[in-house]
Amino acid sequence: MKVCVIGTGYVGLVTGACLAHIGHHVICVDNNEEKVKLMQAGQSPIYEPGLSEVLQSTIAAGTIEFTTDLAAGVQHGEVLFIAVGTPPLPSGESDTQYVEAVARGIGRNLNGGYKVIVNKSTVPIGSGDWVRMIILDGLSESQTALKEANFDVVSNPEFLREGSAIYDTFNPDRIVLGSDVPEAIAVMKELYAPIVNREPSDDKTLPPVPVLVTELSSAEMVKYAANAFLATKISFINEVANICDRVGADVIQVAQGIGLDSRIGNKFLQAGLGWGGSCFPKDVAALVHTADDYGYEAALLKATVKTNQHQRLLVVEKLQQILKILKGKTIGLLGLTFKPDTDDMRDAPAITLAGALTRLGAKVKAYDPLISHSEIRHTLSNITVETDIETLATGCDALVLVTDWKEFQALDYDKLASLMLHSVLVDGRNFLDKNALQEAGFNYIGMGH
Ligand SMILES: NC(=O)c1ccc[n+]([C@@H]2O[C@H](COP(=O)([O-])OP(=O)(O)OC[C@H]3O[C@@H](n4cnc5c(N)ncnc54)[C@H](O)[C@@H]3O)[C@@H](O)[C@H]2O)c1
Incomplete structure (x- = not known):
């Protein structure tokens, strides 16, 4: 399938490289020119075990490309991943300005043909509908003749752990897909089929990766709830440790x-x-x-x-x-x-x-x-x-x-x-x-x- 990944940080670059490895044709877009030049030269701008090897093999196979040209990426992709950062504001709220810029850019560059837009960034609950709205705003500002939108937004939260991101992408505990549009879910299932069927894994005895289809907002919540639970579990044992120190x-x-x-x-x-x-x-x-x-x-x-x-x-x-x-x-x-x-x-x-x-x-x-x-x-x-x-x-x-x-x-x-x-x-x-x-x-x- 033709895939575009926008934002090539820890999540976007790993996602793009792994999807290219399983045979999809991936264009990765980033607005940081230096990063793009490095990746075009086969070098990873971040350290992640195994990433350089996957990058080099996919570049050699011609299944991955890098560009700063969002329009080219949008027009190429049947599936478009938004994987830009959502850093915290001083209030604790997520700063969604990068997601907004990308969604608007997608809208401005939409061409014909059905597309699935995937929120891979961790975004506040309700962002799926908000991203849809921004894409439509972008579309209405565009100079193209395209007047009808033909896309759906899916939430597909990412659970990879830095330090084992490649392994985690090929061997996830689960894949969560948030959407109530059967056509969009079917596209996502086709995209992930090789991973669900464990094709990249050496261990063929493993059962298929569970795929959980939820409502959009529930998928967004799964990501926050998972991280909040893990953080709480660590804070819990740390509190127990502090009591252990005393007794x-x-x-x-x-x-x-x-x-x-x-x-x-x-x-x-x-x-x-x-x-x-x-x-x-x-x-x-x-x-x-x-x-x-x-x-x-x-x-x-x-x-x-x-x-x-x-x-x-x-x-x-x-x-x-x-x-x-x-x-x-x-x-x-x-x-x-x-x-x-x-x-x-x-x-x-x-x-x-x-x-x-x-x-x-x-x-x-x-x-x-x-x-x-x-x-x-x-x-x-x-x-x-x-x-x-x-x-x-x-x-x-x-x-x-x-x-x-x-x-x-x-x-x-x-x-x-x-x-x-x-x-x-x-x-x-x-x-x-x-x-x-x-x-x-x-x-x-x-x-x-
Ligand atoms: N890092 C993790 O372990 C992890 C795990 C799960 C989920 N997430 C979520 O995934 C998202 C991305 O995280 P990350 O750690 O990969 O971020 P990152 O900061 O490493 O990468 C973001 C990339 O997006 C690019 N970018 C920003 N604006 C852009 C634009 N308008 N067009 C094109 N590219 C643009 C940046 O140049 C950068 O390369 C966040 O929402 C994060 O919460 C991260």
Whole structure:
């Protein structure tokens, strides 16, 4: 099928590349010329495991193209994905200006032939009808002879996880399609058939991917509710960890004990210094805002956010308990990205923590397996980004493990302890071997552990 994906960030580029990989002919549109040039040269502007390989093979197969020309993309696509960003406004509401610009542009460039316009961006409840309205506005402004609209809008929320986005796209837990138009749903089912039938997967014993067809607004709500639930689950275990700290229980054992209950499950029960990234914070805030708009106070979700804000700064309290005055101390952060295997630092706990430590007069250094070797490191204020671990540890009063990058488990902690002024380590993810660190001479501080 002919597909156009508008917006080539973590979601759009991965979606476009994976759809091209399963044989669709995809045109990816982005208004960032530099990004488009990079992608045309076969390079990915973002880091995502496996993405470069899929990009290069699809470019070689001729199933993917990149352009800044929205009109060309709109005219090519039978299915048009809107995958631009929806960042948060200070009020918590989603900023939908990029979706609006794209919807208007689609309307202005519609040609004949039935098209399905897919909201892949996470958009506030009710945006499906709003996007339809903006497309029609765009159509009425256009110079083309086309006077009749022949399109439907479908909500198809995205659940991929950064760091395993390619895997998740080929192996989703479910595909949610929101529309009450059978023709639009049929087009979407045809588009996703190879993924539903597990064609890209090596494991042919897997059952087909469940496809859930809902009303448009319910599909939009599924996305917010899923992220709000996961964020709440993490805030819950973090709260339990804080109580464990006080009563002397170990949250790792407690999480095992409750996670074995099949009604609870063991995922998202790792206590730590809180959730972050480009999705959870903004999606929970947007859902709280939507509830407010409709006269409902989402008290549980507000508490989820508050617990998380506190959790990010708990490390500062733990450092103060050990080092007392932080003014003039040097703190080394292990990891900067909001999770491992990504270069994304949007709303990363490391940034909040560095800001708080700097305000208290500490010097903050960091090492991150990706950011330390990327140009992004020059964009960070308050943090000196080192390019190797030993330089990071040298002269530090404490290390804080912020991101659970696998390679941090294999560091030579004996050596690192010898380079530090005080061998204090706060394990903000309960990720390291406590006994081994204590044997290396570290004062190990976990999160409820
Ligand atoms: N990142 C994730 O893990 C994730 C997961 C699920 C859903 N989402 C949702 O998907 C959406 C996209 O997220 P992302 O992380 O990929 O965003 P992103 O910021 O990485 O990418 C957005 C892209 O859109 C482009 N863009 C903006 N305006 C444009 C325009 N008018 N025309 C063409 N291109 C334009 C930007 O240049 C950028 O490349 C958001 O709504 C987000 O909430 C993200």
